[in-house]
Amino acid sequence: MARCFGRSFFVNDAVRHRLTVVGKFFSSAGQRVFIKCVTFGPFPDPQPDPASELAEVRSAGFNAIRIYGDPSDELLDAALANGLWVFVGVSWPWQDDFLRSKSSWLEVREQFKKSLLRWGKHQAVAAVYVANELNSDLARWLEVHRCVNALQELIELGRELMPHLLFAYSNYPTSEFLEPSNADFTAYNIYLEDRGDFAGYLPRLHHLAGDRPVLISEVGMDTQRHAEAEQSELLCWQLEECLLAGLAGTTVYAWSDRWFNGGRVVDDWSFGLKRRDGSAKPALADLTAQLKKVDGPEAGLDRYPKAYWPKISVIVCVHNGAHRMKACLQALSQLDYAKYEVIVVDDGSQDNIEQVVGEFSKVRLIRQPHAGLSAARNLGASKAKGEIFAYTDDDCEPDPAWLKWIAHGFNQLDWDACGGPNLPPAAENEAQAIVASAPGGPSHVMLDDVEAEHLPGCNLCVRRDAFEAIGGFDSIYWVAGDDVDFCWRLREAGYQLGFSGAAFVWHHRRTTLYRYLKQQRGYGRAEALLMREHPERFRRNQGASWEGVIYTGAAMSSVNHLGSMDADAVIYHGIVGAEPYQQLHRYVMPMRPLAAGHNGRKSQLKLQLVSWAQQKIRRWTRHWHSRKFRSQLELADPVVLAEPQEKYRTVDSQLAVPAGMSREQFFSRMQEIGWVRPERAQLWDLEKSSTGALLCWLPNQPDVVQVRFFLALGKDHFTSHKEMVSALSASA
Structure with a gap:
């Protein structure tokens, strides 16, 4: 069995023709198609x-x-x-x-x-x-x-x-x-x-x-x-x-x-x-x-001349990560990009990082006494020769076309910074599957479909001039929080952050639940630092306030893991359900589902427990390390409970309509007898006297309208049904 970062697949003469999914693309017999x-x-x-x-x-x-x-x-x-x-x-x-x-x-x-x-x-x-x-x-x-x-x-x-x-x-x-x-x-x-x-x-x-x-x-x-x-x-x-x-x-x-x-x-x-x-x-x-000119997903980019592609400096910072670095450098050595260099900044490691990097002759190693992640990122930038600095982590393996998509994003939309998804490789055990689905991982935050509010440091690229204009990374962030502060300061200075959906890196998550929770404790401490430096972006006893939506890597589903409608999902059906583009909006994206083979009840329960523990640990750590200054933060807005919706019971019925009557003609006829379209989106299409009516035409029954009456308590549907029948009979 061949190993890939997507679904596992067998490679032999019988199934060499099969398609597989690897990251954001399809593959067959190891070749992207x-x-x-x-x-x-x-x-x-x-x-x-x-x-x-x-x-x-x-x-x-x-x-x-x-x-x-x-x-x-x-x-x-x-x-x-x-x-x-x-x-x-x-x-x-x-x-x-x-x-x-x-x-x-x-x-x-x-x-x-x-x-x-x-x-x-x-x-x-x-x-x-x-x-x-x-x-x-x-x-x-x-x-x-x-x-x-x-x-x-x-x-x-x-x-x-x-x-x-x-x-x-x-x-x-x-x-x-x-x-x-x-x-x-x-x-x-x-x-x-x-x-x-x-x-x-x-x-x-x-x-x-x-x-x-x-x-x-x-x-x-x-x-x-x-x-x-x-x-x-x-x-x-x-x-x-x-x-x-x-x-x-x-x-x-x-x-x-x-x-x-x-x-x-x-x-x-x-x-x-x-x-x-x-x-x-x-x-x-x-x-x-x-x-016939298209031989792969990057064929559209290959038409551009050499001058189109800027020089990019890939910067990887490491502290005691030699055991992860070899896979990262192997992936970087296979990038399909002409003008790039790779710089590894060793932040005071005590392992054999020099030996590992030495196996790659084209990689530059720069060493510094242990001064933290931000200082290492800045040192790498100071030694870089590229027009663009591309940051990734030692536990990442960028896709071969990563830099192509990044450069294309910069050139096409003139972004000042750009990033893309970071995908967890296929889980090899239950712990990896749970961590990949658990909250708190590195995520991009989007203001709309193309502009980002935040890009995680494992896939963060920035123009040299923008980097230098804001003074690079703030060295107070030793382990985490550096990318959040950096992106906020970029946007405050008027720079724009873009997102390329195809520019992905494989990002290995923590290998055990203990290491994952320890990481979340570090994130909580970083949040406390961010609180101190950016108090306007926090409220007392809460995490950061984002304008955009935090994406998790899961598909944007309207249903939660229990199979019921997610309370956070908002669907814009439009008035009478007639909006041509009925978009789904989520303020909080769903978590990634557990990987196949690790999604049994026991694993689901462990994921729920770990998610609960993550929130408690991160919140407590943030609370403790902000104890000296959090009283200066504004209080969170009081929670305003939504007015309880009026309770309805529903009754389903059918109406025979005259042959050839369109939906709009039906609505017009109903409006003539007092039914009106709701002023805002509702579960129903028409309403009258505390009664709503949802309508549905089935393709195999063009002369019958399915009607679901939403009835206030104490009301019946017989009167409404009878007046609709009478109105339609008069139209026949």
């Missing part, structure tokens, strides 16, 4: 010959296809013969009320299981989409947390049956709140026809995904409503933007205009690269020319 995918079918009769058609797909520069429904053996064999990975969308009634009863959900599970067992072991199959674009109205109707739990349950079932496959949910912006926490990668269908809008949305996907890769699972343009030249232009620039944003792949929708869906031939749109008669549109040749 960029997924160049196109949707293929379902087709009306006559069916295409898979062998000849997929040979054409491969010659067009694609390396994967996405299909909807169960694949045939003939198609999978042809895909394998042509070197194409297959992303399979399992077909089950996800646009129906699939959670209406326990038996209906068991039927879904059984259908899902039978499908996987039928084709899941085929070597061409790489990944499985457990569902595609759950309707946001239906999610509100079924309740968001129940839908997320259902998706996560299917992913777990699939992983049990086919552990060699990757699993995800094909999401879209209208229901980003349905992102499952346990997927192997984050996938989004995005139809934005303005390049600026498209490029502006991609950084958000990195934050929704957390530690995992981001794949565009559908993108395209309808040539019945747009010119074929516009389609070609869009598909070429979307590929370029996905590459420049550090995404793991993209999926063109679709290979052909020939399409069969919902039991009928679809002829009212034309998204294909090929027309219905089989002839190629201009987009096919134009996109092929671009795809």
Whole structure:
């Protein structure tokens, strides 16, 4: 079995074609790959010959296809013969009320299981989409947390049956709140026809995904409503933007205009690269020319000339860390970047650090008496030759493309400082898994999708002029807190901090629970120092106050580890649930889930105990070391309890609507009889006399509206239902 920092995988002749996840990208047989995918079918009769058609797909520069429904053996064999990975969308009634009863959900599970067992072991199959674009109205109707739990349950079932496959949910912006926490990668269908809008949305996907890769699972343009030249232009620039944003792949929708869906031939749109008669549109040749230039996720960066890339000085500070340093320096020696140097600053170590560094001839070793981390960082900067100082830690192993993504971030957005994610390697035991999921680890703090308020010192890069302008790091911080103070002072001086979702480093956490809690005690002491130096950023008996959101590396899920809706999750459905981009916002991000194999009840209990102890230890240490000056801090604002929400009971009902009546027409008719849209987002779409009504149209029942009445205590739904029926009858 080969060891990697992502999911473990077997490498032999039988499965060399399999895809794996390593950090923020996909990999196969040890080589990083960029997924160049196109949707293929379902087709009306006559069916295409898979062998000849997929040979054409491969010659067009694609390396994967996405299909909807169960694949045939003939198609999978042809895909394998042509070197194409297959992303399979399992077909089950996800646009129906699939959670209406326990038996209906068991039927879904059984259908899902039978499908996987039928084709899941085929070597061409790489990944499985457990569902595609759950309707946001239906999610509100079924309740968001129940839908997320259902998706996560299917992913777990699939992983049990086919552990060699990757699993995800094909999401879209209208229901980003349905992102499952346990997927192997984050996938989004995005139809934005303005390049600026498209490029502006991609950084958000990195934050929704957390530690995992981001794949565009559908993108395209309808040539019945747009010119074929516009389609070609869009598909070429979307590929370029996905590459420049550090995404793991993209999926063109679709290979052909020939399409069969919902039991009928679809002829009212034309998204294909090929027309219905089989002839190629201009987009096919134009996109092929671009795809053939893409040999990996960094292909978009390789087009830039040498002058584009600044000289970077990588600075690693160490104190008695020789046992960790070799792996760090090996990773740094393999960076795919032309103009960089590596400086190791030994802060008074008593181990064999000189011997370890001596094994790497291109690494400069600078030594100082033990003076602390900040002093070591400053000494490294004073000896550096680069335009940019890139700081990482001795327990980190940067990704080979780390400096490329960092330099690109500086150049494209003119940041003064820049950083990226720090990912824990795959846990080798229970303690490592618990520490990786526990709170208090190094995290970035984001003001929006691109601007950071804080970047942790394990992945912190800064321009020389900005560094020198604020005087570098404050030497009072010996062990921790230096990066927090540094970032705050940068922002106070008017400098901007950016974030690159692809510029990641592997960061080994503490190896035992004792060492983790000891580290948190050190963080508490550093917080006390920060309190003294930055009293305006603290309140008495509290930790630091942040303007932005602290990210943990977990996917941005709306559901907590118990499967219920997280109280901290806020979903912007919009009035009557009609917001096109229904964003999920979290003030506190969820913790990373425990790694597979270490997520049993015993481990979950240990994680809860360790998390409780971490808060107590860090708070007590901060309290003790700030005892001489914390009385000078402002008191925390008093806690204001939210007004208790009025209690409602719910009753579900149905209304028959006249054929062809649209949602807006329905709302207008209801407004004529006194129902109004709520002035702010509510659980319901219409309200009248202390009664709310949530509405849902199921795709397979277009002439029936599902209605959930929210009734104040003592009220019944019969009057409301009767007046709605009467109003609709009058409209017929």
